[in-house]
Amino acid sequence: MGISTLSSKGKPLIEQSQNNQRSGLYSKVKKWIKGLTLPIIFIILCEYAVRAGFIDAYLLPPPSSLWQSFLDLVQNDLWKHIYTSTWRVFLGFFIGSGLGLFFAVLVGLNKQVEEFLEPTFSAIKSIPSLAWIPLLLLWLGIDEGSKITLIAIGAFFPTYTNTVAAIQNVDHKLIELGKVYRLSYLQQVFQIILPAASPGILTGLRNSLSLSWMFMIAAELIAATQGIGYLLTDGRETSRPDIVIISIILLAVLGKISDKGMKILENFLLRWRENDKK
Structure with missing residues (x-):
């Protein structure tokens, strides 16, 4: 029953x-x-x-013919080009965004540091990415160092800018509440300020990763022999619009996949917001 x-x-x-x-x-x-x-x-x-x-087909190949061109590229080390560009992007992203987080926390938490660093960083941020290429070639040559450095420069500023803004916009009532509970300065930073600023920080990291893919193309114009940027250049020089279009599609797909991964990570790290709503 x-x-x-x-x-x-x-x-x-x-x-x-x-x-x-x-x-x-x-x-x-x-x-x-x-x-x-x-x-x-x-x-x-x-x-x-x-x-x-x-x-004209020599300007824009029919989309139906791109599959065969893609298969030809697969047989000619396409995966090696994808791998090369991907590790350059992520290495440059980790270096640039890591430094961006470090300096952003210093600037966001200390007015004295902000007065020293902010004017210089604001001026450097205004320099176009292509303007760095001649200087990097002179300093680092045509090896991987110049490419990774350029990508790191691109990844630095979105993380830095968003993190500084997020830290400085933390509700002061939360900080006052921490003082009421007699939290130490470090406890306030790690238990109140950084958690409250985490949505803005993660947004900056997503923007940095997206910009890293853009700077990767500029970086691979520096005498690269592998990578998706190299395929773009090779397609242009050999009058192969199909290779150029496939390279652009690959960039869109890889950028979307990496951004989706960052979005999943962001939702996981910010799952406490959903718990608070419940």
Whole structure:
């Protein structure tokens, strides 16, 4: 009797759970379809424009021919180019964003340090990325050092800027509350200021990673013999728009994957916000 009662009561809950899962899956599929609609329309229009003769094939190859070009690149060390660009991006990102976090915490927590460093960093931030290339070539040559340094420069400033702003915008009432509870200065920093600033810090890190991919292209213009930037240059010099387009698509895919990874990490580290809402 008790078992049947539990079963009859449990059945609606199970059905409701299944319905929620179906609804969640349907919404995800619907979101994917919406996201793919514009690229698919663009691909169809490009295919039609080339096939109809509105655009010359040597300027824009038909999208249907890109798959064969991609397979040819796979047989000619494409994965090595992807690997080379990827490790350059992440090494430069870790160096640049790490230094950005270090100096941002110093500047955000100490007005004296801010007065010394902020004017210099603001001036350096305004220098275009390509302006660094001649100087890096003179200092570091054409080896990996110049490329990694350029990527690190690109990763430094988004992390630095967002972290300083996040720390300085922490609600002073929280700090006063820490003083009421007689927390030491370091306890205030690690238990109040940095957790409160963490959303802005993680946003800066995401921006730094995205900018690292952009600076990687500029970095691989420095006499590179491997990497996606090298493929772009090689496609331009050999009049191969298919290689150029495939390289651009690869950059978009890799950038999206890395950004999605950072988003997952951000949601994991900030899961306490959801708990607070509950």
